[in-house]
Amino acid sequence: MSEMNQNNNGPVKGAIHSIESFGSVDGPGVRYVIFVKGCNMRCQFCHNPDTWTTKDADWQTADEVLKKALRYKNYWGEKGGITVSGGEPLLQIDFLIELFRKAKKNGVHTTLDTSGNPFSDAPEFMEKFDRLMEVTDLFMLDIKEMDESKHKKLTGHTNQNIIAMGDYISSHGGAMWVRHVLVPGLTDDDEGLKALKTKLDQWGDCVERVEILPYHTLGLAKWKKLNIDYPLDGVRVPTQEEVAHAEEMLGIQK
Secondary structure (H helix, E strand, O other): OOOOOEOOOOOOEEEEEEEEEEEOOOOOOOEEEEEEOOOOOOOOOOOOHHHOOOOOOEEEEHHHHHHHHHHHHHHOOOOOEEEEEOOOHHHHHHHHHHHHHHHHHOOOEEEEEEOOOOOOOOHHHHHHHHHHHHOOOEEEEEOOOOOHHHHHHHHOOOOHHHHHHHHHHHHOOOOEEEEEEEOOOOOOOHHHHHHHHHHHHHHHHHEEEEEEEEOOOOOHHHHHHOOOOOOOOOOOOOOHHHHHHHHHHOOOOO
């Protein structure tokens, strides 16, 4: 696991990509969404390949980020707050801990949107992850694929530590939303959905919400702009019926 922080012997800084002031799908209520740069995985359906590296990142301290976010606090209501997404925020866990710690002192609900890829049982990481859990109200965990070999083909990485992260959060009383991108011919098979449902049942009540995210091609222009070959060229979006079937398989009630 590698971790990306820039401190230059000063306050830790996060590699910021962009901000969404009024997010509505990245956690409960109205969210101030902070997108960070840097991700180890190379998901074939990624719609933000411009966040893979920290090139051209806007390095900011937790104080700088939170000061801007708090300007919008009156709009958040009782359920809203801040969400850190990416990229992969866990690569900047020191920055996350600092930002969320300061946010909680200001009475702000904190959500982490993560693929779980950097999760490790290494003592140094676990010590930091425990501190992060103390100041994180909600984990939005993306489960790309349950079959490990398929997951490696789809993302370039194993899913074993990702599943282990869900296990750890559930065993320590954390709250999760679990999301699964539905790609026809890749992540929509009944066997994989059944395996995911089994794992969700094991995680139990800590899973507060499960979402199917239908595959889309809105990020294709970014792949072309970056001169990266798009591996899913020609793959269609799922039908409403296919989405409904997956939701039924996972026990999602509309």
